Amino acid sequence: MERRLVIGLNVVLAAVKDGDPVVLCVKRPGGWGLPFGRFDPEDHRTFELALRDFVERQTALPLEYVEQLYTFGDRGREAPRASLVSGDETDRIVSVGYLALSSEALTPSLESAAWRRWSTFFPWEDRREGKVRSCADIAGELRQWAKGDEALESRIDIAFGTGDDGAWEEERALDRYELMYEARLVAEAHRDRDGVEGPVLHGEAMISDHRRILATAIGRLRGKLRYRPVIFKLMGEEFTLRELQEGVEAVLGFDIHKQNFRRSVETAGLVEKTDTTVQATGGRPAAIYRATGLSDGPTAAGLALPRYRGTL
Amino acid sequence: MERRLVIGLNVVLAAVKDGDPVVLCVKRPGGWGLPFGRFDPEDHRTFELALRDFVERQTALPLEYVEQLYTFGDRGREAPRASLVSGDETDRIVSVGYLALSSEALTPSLESAAWRRWSTFFPWEDRREGKVRSCADIAGELRQWAKGDEALESRIDIAFGTGDDGAWEEERALDRYELMYEARLVAEAHRDRDGVEGPVLHGEAMISDHRRILATAIGRLRGKLRYRPVIFKLMGEEFTLRELQEGVEAVLGFDIHKQNFRRSVETAGLVEKTDTTVQATGGRPAAIYRATGLSDGPTAAGLALPRYRGTL
DNA sequence: GCGCCATATACTCCGCCTGAGCAAAAGTCG
DNA sequence: CGACTTTTGCTCAGGCGGAGTATATGGCGC
Numbered sequence: 001m002e003r004r005l006v007i008g009l010n011v012v013l014a015a016v017k018d019g020d021p022v023v024l025c026v027k028r029p030g031g032w033g034l035p036f037g038r039f040d041p042e043d044h045r046t047f048e049l050a051l052r053d054f055v056e057r058q059t060a061l062p063l064e065y066v067e068q069l070y071t072f073g074d075r076g077r078e079a080p081r082a083s084l085v086s087g088d089e090t091d092r093i094v095s096v097g098y099l100a101l102s103s104e105a106l107t108p109s110l111e112s113a114a115w116r117r118w119s120t121f122f123p124w125e126d127r128r129e130g131k132v133r134s135c136a137d138i139a140g141e142l143r144q145w146a147k148g149d150e151a152l153e154s155r156i157d158i159a160f161g162t163g164d165d166g167a168w169e170e171e172r173a174l175d176r177y178e179l180m181y182e183a184r185l186v187a188e189a190h191r192d193r194d195g196v197e198g199p200v201l202h203g204e205a206m207i208s209d210h211r212r213i214l215a216t217a218i219g220r221l222r223g224k225l226r227y228r229p230v231i232f233k234l235m236g237e238e239f240t241l242r243e244l245q246e247g248v249e250a251v252l253g254f255d256i257h258k259q260n261f262r263r264s265v266e267t268a269g270l271v272e273k274t275d276t277t278v279q280a281t282g283g284r285p286a287a288i289y290r291a292t293g294l295s296d297g298p299t300a301a302g303l304a305l306p307r308y309r310g311t312l
Numbered sequence: 313m314e315r316r317l318v319i320g321l322n323v324v325l326a327a328v329k330d331g332d333p334v335v336l337c338v339k340r341p342g343g344w345g346l347p348f349g350r351f352d353p354e355d356h357r358t359f360e361l362a363l364r365d366f367v368e369r370q371t372a373l374p375l376e377y378v379e380q381l382y383t384f385g386d387r388g389r390e391a392p393r394a395s396l397v398s399g400d401e402t403d404r405i406v407s408v409g410y411l412a413l414s415s416e417a418l419t420p421s422l423e424s425a426a427w428r429r430w431s432t433f434f435p436w437e438d439r440r441e442g443k444v445r446s447c448a449d450i451a452g453e454l455r456q457w458a459k460g461d462e463a464l465e466s467r468i469d470i471a472f473g474t475g476d477d478g479a480w481e482e483e484r485a486l487d488r489y490e491l492m493y494e495a496r497l498v499a500e501a502h503r504d505r506d507g508v509e510g511p512v513l514h515g516e517a518m519i520s521d522h523r524r525i526l527a528t529a530i531g532r533l534r535g536k537l538r539y540r541p542v543i544f545k546l547m548g549e550e551f552t553l554r555e556l557q558e559g560v561e562a563v564l565g566f567d568i569h570k571q572n573f574r575r576s577v578e579t580a581g582l583v584e585k586t587d588t589t590v591q592a593t594g595g596r597p598a599a600i601y602r603a604t605g606l607s608d609g610p611t612a613a614g615l616a617l618p619r620y621r622g623t624l
Numbered sequence: 625g626c627g628c629c630a631t632a633t634a635c636t637c638c639g640c641c642t643g644a645g646c647a648a649a650a651g652t653c654g
Numbered sequence: 655c656g657a658c659t660t661t662t663g664c665t666c667a668g669g670c671g672g673a674g675t676a677t678a679t680g681g682c683g684c
Contacts, residue, residue, distance in 0.1 A: 005317045005353050007385075007406065039385070041317050041404035047385040071383040071408055073319075073351070073359040092353035094319065096383055154605070158612060242632080260672065262633075277680095283631020284679040293466070306672075554661080572643065574662075589651095595660020596650040618643075 007039040008095040009051050010210065012217035013063065015115065016234050017105040021250045022115040023214060024059065024108065025206075032116065033207040034214065035059065036095070051098055060109035061102070065233040069097040069216050072209065097213045099220060101233040118218060121203045121211055125173055125218065127254045127310060138176075138185065138202065145183040155179060161308075168308045170252050171223035177215040186211070222252055227302040229270055232291040240278060240286035241265065254308045264304040319351040320407040321363050322522065324529035325375065327427065328546050329417040333562045334427040335526060336371065336420065337518075344428065345519035346526065347371065348407070363410055372421035373414070377545040381409040381528050384521065409525045411532060413545040430530060433515045433523055437485055437530065439566045439622060450488075450497065450514065457495040467491060473620075480620040482564050483535035489527040498523070534564055539614040541582055544603040552590060552598035553577065566620045576616040 012034060013024040025032045037054030044050035052063045073094045105115045119126045124138055139160040146152035157163030159175040180202065181189045187205035205211060224230050225248065234247050245261050265271055272292050277285040324346060325336040337344045349366030356362035364375050385406045417427045431438045436450055451472040458464035469475030471487040492514065493501045499517035517523060536542050537560065546559055557573050577583055584604050589597040 005319060005351075007317060007319075039317075041387075045387045047383075068382060070380060071359075073408070075353075075357045096385070240632090257672070257674095259633080259635090259674085264671085277632095279680065281631055282681065283629080284633080284681095286632060304671080309672085552661090569643070569645095570660095571645085571662080571664090576642085591651065593660055594652060595658085596652095596662075598661060616642085621643085 004091045006091045006093045008036055008093050009039050009047060009054070010034045010036045010095055010097045010213055011051060011055055011063075011100050012069070012098065012214055013055065013061070013100045013102060014118075014217065014221065014234070015102040015105040016247050016250050017115055019246050019250055021118045022105055023118060023217075024061070025114055025116045026058065026110070027112040027114070028207055030207045031205060033210045035113070039096075047096060047098075051100075055100075058108075058110055059113045061106055063100045064103065065101040065230070067099045067220075069099050069213065069220060071096045072213070097216060099217045101221075101230065103234055103236050118214070121206060121214060122173065122177070122218065123203055124176070125170075125253050127168070127308065128249055129255055138180065141185060141200065142179055142183050145185075168254075168310070170254065170308060171219045173219040173222070174212070174215045175219075177212060181212075188212075225251060225302055226305055229291070229302055231303065232270075235291070238274065238288050238290050240280075240288060241271075242281070242286060244271070244289070248303065248305065252305065252308075254310065256306050260306065268301065268303060270301075270303070316403045318403045318405045320348055320405050321351050321359060321366070322346045322348045322407055322409045322525055323363055323367055323375075323412050324381070324410070324526055325367065325373070325412045325414060326430075326529065326533065326546070327414040327417040328559050328562050329427055331558050331562055333430045333530075334417055335430060335529075336373070337426055337428045338370065338422070339424040339426070340519055342519045343517060345522045347425070351408075359408060359410075363412075367412075370420075370422055371425045373418055375412045376415065377413040377542070379411045379532075381411050381525065381532060383408045384525070409528060411529045413533075413542065415546055415548050430526075433518060433526060434485065434489070434530065435515050436488070437482075437565050439480070439620065440561055441567055450492065453497060453512065454491055454495050457497075480566075480622070482566065482620060483531045485531040485534070486524070486527045487531075489524060493524075500524075537563060537614055538617055541603070541612050541614055543615065544582075547603070550586065550600050550602050552592075552600060553583075554593070554598060556583070556601070560615070560617065564617065564620075566622065568618050572618065580613065580615060582613075582615070 011024075015022055015024075024035060026035050035055050035058050037050065037058070039047065039050050044053065047068070048066055051066065055061060055063055071094065075092070108114065119131070139156060139162050142156045142160075143153060143162075146156060154163075155175070156179060157166050159172050159179055160166075161168035177186070180186050184190060185200065185202055187201050188209070188211060191205070203211075206214065221230065231244070231248055231251070234251070235244060239247075241262050242258075244265065245256065245258065248261070249255055270292060271289040274288045274290060276288045278288060279285040323336075327334050327336075336347060338347050347367055347370050349362065349370070351359065351362050356365065359380070360378055363378065367373060367375055383406060387404065420426065431443065451468060451474045454468045454472075455465060455474075458468060466475075467487070468491060469478050471484050471491055472478075473480035489498070492498050496502060497512065497514055499513050500521070500523060503517070515523075518526065533542065543556070543560055543563070546563070547556060551559075553574050554570075556577065557568065557570065560573070561567055582604055583601040586600045586602060588600045590600060591597040
């Protein structure tokens, strides 16, 4: 029988909820995963339409901003759960990953769907003060695994900002995940290959290669913050500068200087102050802002954001 | 009969030749296009392997650096030339675009393949002094077409750096091409839709949506220069700083300040000076440099490059 | 109303990066 | 040797970003 080609669509639908970045997950037989569906060339004119269609059917949540991430076509990646999408083990599955952003974490209609924090799957990516960061020295574990291999050590240094003049670059989430996969510090590495356990496992696993897709999405979103006004896709219509900053910090995964953030946001001209204020924090009331027209549209500049400058 | 799903692979193979950026093109019945082939799930384990396979067969050129660009799945995009890849008009074609870089523009074995300058297809993207830039005021033509529509004018301003504080951002090549397509300033717009001619047509057309894919590749490559050391994939083993600068300028499409370029490159630590020199320009001999280990690997920083600050 | 607290907002200061240009060095060519 | 070309070294000023201090404006307990 002929091996048919099947295209699957995966979505990382992200939002910010109670100051934490969350992603829409669906509970499947093998564990948690991203929403996905099969692309049917008969029914769907474009990928995006197909995506909106099945996400809305699966969760009753509408998609607003949508962006293509990457197309995964390697044989073997889908093996463990091929039957889920294709219904036929001999099919060859190619999957197209998408990133979608929502300004609200609305409750999904489906019981098996839920918003879950990024930090569940990537505890090491959240370096904000007071957050549950996995204090484990992952870079140290990796270096031990590298056993002096220079090329590997260089990759580790760049990915984790160890190294002499290196800095933690938040958008390298995928680099970090892939290193950890190779070093077998994540459960997927054991599931996909032999069952030899690594020293410690970090974060919760997802089915198939969904955690890899999520890492791709996180990195892409973080990078995009700096050159496109995507942060406003995660905010409501109106917000205080503190709320905006908390949204940015949630995505970036580290704290930033308050006064400088205000300065950079205000001079960028992406927001405008309204004449109303809110009093929600127990201190001085904050002015309410909204995004200007500049921050709309497919093109437009992003925010000038600082780099992480902590230790560890 | 069932509509089958077919995956096509397209490659933008770029190089720098005689100071100009070039792309490998293949002559087809309907005009020039990018090399492409059909992905066969039976034969190929990954997209990249398939890509290397058919490019080497079509042109006898090996691919070095390869990067996925985007997956195009909209129905209709492939209509005009569907039969080329599929051999069956009822198939649904999805195409995955790739960017590949070569340090040498080797002569392809196939007679129908040739290196052609980017500027053939995108004359407006080359703003270097003394180059054949199409002096036509494209932004003006676009604004005339926009007829006061604010949203459109804002897009034009951002794409072309017109607008008050806007600057020409070289990586927005796709934004510019898409606007021109919508305004029917490129031949493809007439071929794909009705035959109503626009005022002027710019650049040479390519078959299918290949010029769009090329625009995507140019934009991606230009952007990537700033944060990954990809420029060295386009250079030989050894080079002078002038040659390196000319390579960068060719890709960026504008001239940059010589002394500042030297400073930024040297402080970045991506190159190291050898103790040899060449005398090729009729002036003082230039030191030969080579890329350091830092510039290798999937990760690593890029060059700090200036922005275009010309007029027009 | 008054002191205290918490947060929002304003302003300052300084170092570094970057843009821009001058000038010297090291060759070729007539 | 002098004119010319290109490489290389250096300086200087403006601006942006990082970090901290100070002030404004509300609530709350008394």
